[in-house]
Amino acid sequence: MIYFFTYLIYFYASALTVLYLTLIVLSYYNTSKYRYRYSKKEEDYLKKFPDEAPGISIVAPAFNEEVIIVDSVHSLLNLDYPKFEVIIVNDGSKDETLALLIDSFELEEVPYYYVYKVNCKPVKRILRSKNPAYSQLVVVDKVNGYTKADAMNAGVNVAQYHYFINTDVDCILAKDTLTKIILPVLDSEQQVIAVGATMRMVNGCTIENGRITRAKPPNAWIPLFQETEYLRSYLVAKMGWSMLNAIPNVSGGFGLFDTSVVISTGGFDSGSHAEDMDMTVRMVAYMRENNKPYRIVQCPYTCCWTEGPPNLKVLNRQRTRWGRGLLQFMIDHRRLLFNKDYGRLGLLVMPYILIFEFLAPIIEFTGLIVMGYLLFTHQINFDTFWMMLLYAYLIGFTVSVITVSCDLILGKLYKNFSEYLKLVLFSAFEAILYHPLIVIFTLRGYIQYLTRSDFKWGKMTRKGFSQTNQENTVSHVEKI
C-alpha cells in the first residue's frame, strides 16, 4: 500500500510538472502575443473616439465598509475610460457606509422602476447624485442578502451597459483598467463572455486619494507569499489556459462579464461559496448548451489591487471558505465532469479542477502523514529522499521565478529592482512556510462543508486606503 502510494505521489508530482511546463510555454507565448497586439496605440483609439467605446458598468457590493467607501468610490469614478457607470450596492450595511455615501456624493433617492432580471433580496431604493460631477454613480440600497452573490445580482439588475465588472469596494483599480480589459473583447471574432486580469496585493503600496502612487510588494509575510501565489495563478496558469480557451475561473475580485449572458444563466448563485468559479462554469455550460461560440480571455496586466490577509487568522478564514467553495462546486457541477457534451469544460477544465485543485490538498496531506510514518519506521532511503524532496520543491520555485520574470517583462510596477528579488527570495520559502498552511486550511474547509458546521465568512480587518489608524471589522456572515 505504502509502495503504491509513494508511486502515486511521484506520478502526481510529475503530471503536475508536465502541466505547469505546458502552461509556462503557453503563457509565455500568449503574454508576448498580447503585449504586441494591444499596444498604447489601440488604447488611444478608444480615447479619441469615445462614442465607439462600449459602455461598462462597474458593480461593487459594500457591506459595512465605512472606512474605505468614500476613497474607493472616488477611485472608481476617476477611471480613465469614456463610457462607464459605477454601481455601489449597499448590502444592508449596519454602519455609516450609506450615510457617508449620501453626504460625500450628494445623493438623493430617485424614482426607479427596478426590474428583477436575476433574483436578489428586495431593493429599498436607488440613489443618484445631485452633483453632475458624480452623474456616473448609482447606489443601490438593498436588504442584506448575506452573500456577495446576492448583492452582485442587485447591481447587475441595474447595470445599463452590455458588460459589467465584478469587483469589491476594497479593490483599487488601475486608472487604465477599463481600456485594458475591453480590448480583447473588441478584438475577438467570437463572443467574449468574460475577461480576467492580474490582481496583486495592495498591502505595502502607498495610496493617495484612492489611487496607488507607489507600488511595493507587501511587507508582511502572508500577503507577500500570496502576491507570488496570485501572480503564478494569473500570469502562468490563467494566461496558459486562456490559449486553450479553458480558463477555469474568472476571479470574484475583478473580472469583466457579458451582462446578457450572466442574466441568461440566472445571475450569481447566492448559495454558492465560490460564486466566481460557479458563475464562470455556468456561463460556459450555457454557451455550450445553446451552441454559441464563446471565448474567456485573460489580460496579463495588473488591473486590480486588493488587500491580502494580514495575519494567519484571516488567511485561515479565507482559505477555509475557498475550500468549502471548491467542494461545493465539485458536488454541484459533478454532471459536467468527463461529459463530452461540454467539450473542453467537461474533458479538460473539470478534470483539472478535480485532480489538481480539489484533490491536491488531500494528496499532499496524506503524503505528509505517510512520510512521517516512513521516517518513524526507518523505511526511508535517504540517498534518494533528498532528490525527491528537491524535485517537489523546485517545481514550485521554478514556476515562481518564471512568473516574476514574466511580470517584469510586462512592465516595471515596482520602483526598485530589489523589490522583484524580494518576491523571488520569499518564493524560495513558500513551500516550507506558506504552502503547508494552505493545505491545512483548505482541508478544514472540506471538513466544514461535509460536517455542515456553522460558519462565518469574509471577516476582514480593513485599514482603509488613506492609511489611517482607524480599523473596521467587516463581517459578511453566511449560514447554510
Added chain:
Amino acid sequence: MYYDYYLYYLSSLYNGYPLIIRVTVVMVMLFALIAFFGICRLFFTGYKINIAARRKDSVIKEYRDKLHFIMNAETNYDVHELEELLAYNFKTNKPWKFELCTDLILEVRDALEAKKTLNLINYKNCLETLKLMTFWEKRLRTSELMVRKNALQTVGLLNNGLNTGLISKSVFHKNKHLRKAARNVHTDLDSYNPFRFMEDNFDESFTKLDKIRLHATLVKRYNEGRLPNLLRWINSSKNSNYISFIIQEVGFFGQYEASPDLLAMLDKQENKDVRIQLIHTLGTLAYGPAVEHLKQRYELESTPVREAIVISMGTMKGDDALQFLLKTYERTYDDSLKIMIARSIKKHGSMGEENLLMLQNKANESEKIIIRQVFAEQLIKA
C-alpha cells in the same frame, strides 16, 4: 571546464537505481537550470528596463523643448536650418533613438494640435531631418511580423504619406492582424485607390476593434474631403459585421441620400443584427417615410429588433411615430421595453412630455414609477 567530470560523477552516483530515480535526477537538473536562467533573465530584463528608462529621459531632455519650439513656431524652417536647430547627432543613431524620437515628436504634435498651434510644414520637415520616415519605411520590410505591424501603425500615426508599394506584401499576408493593419494604413494613406479594400469586404476577419480603427480612418478621410456613397461597399459583402459597420457609418456621416436604399434593404435582410443596425441608421438619418414601414414590421420582429424600432421612433420624431409609441406603450407587458418606449416618447419634446404626463395620470403605481424615472433621468444627465 569540469562539466564532464560532474556529469559522470552524478550518473555514477545514481547508476543502478530504478529508472524513476534517474528520471528525477534529470528533472531536478532541468528545473535547476530553468530556475537559474529565470533568475538571469530577471536580472537582464531589469537591466534592459533601466537602460530604456535612461535613454528615454536623455532623448526627452535633449529634444522635447527644441521640437516644441520648432513645431509651434510661425516661421517655417527648412531641413538645413532644422539640422542646426536640433543639433541631432547622426553618428550615434540607433533604432531605439528613432523609436524614442518618433514617440516624442508624436507627443509634441498631438499637444500642439490640441492647442491648434501646430506648424505642419515644420512638423514634416522635422520628420525629414530626423530621417524618421526612412527608418519606419525600412521597418515595413522587416520579416518580424509584430515589428512590421508596429511600423505600420506608426506610419499611420505619423500621417506623412506613404508609398503603398511598401506594404503590398503585408496587405495580403496570412497573419490577419498584420494584414488588417496594412489594409487600414492603405485606406488611410493611399492617394490612388484608397478604398480598394473597403469595396472588397475589407477583410474576412472583421472585429469591433477593426470597426473603431476604420472609423478613425474614415473620419480623417471625411475631414480631408467628401467620402463616396458608403453603401456601395457592401454590395459584394457577406460579412454581417462589416455590413453593419458600413450602415452605421452611413448614419454617422449623414449620407441622407442612402435612406431609401436602406429602407429597401430592410425587407431583404435576413440577418437580425444587420436589421437592427439598419433601423438605428434610419433613425439617425430621421428618415420620415420609414415610420410607416417600421410600424408594420414591429409586430413580426423579435425583442432586440423591436427595441431598435422603439429607439429609432424616438429619434425620427413626428406625430406618426409618437402615436405609434403611445399605442405600443399601452399594449406592452415587458417592463424593460416599457421604460425604453417612455424614453422615446420623452424625446418628442414638449408634446412627448405632455403625453407622458397623461399616461402617468392613468397609470397604476408601478407604471407611474417608470414615467417618473424617465423624467428624473434627464435631470441626472443635466
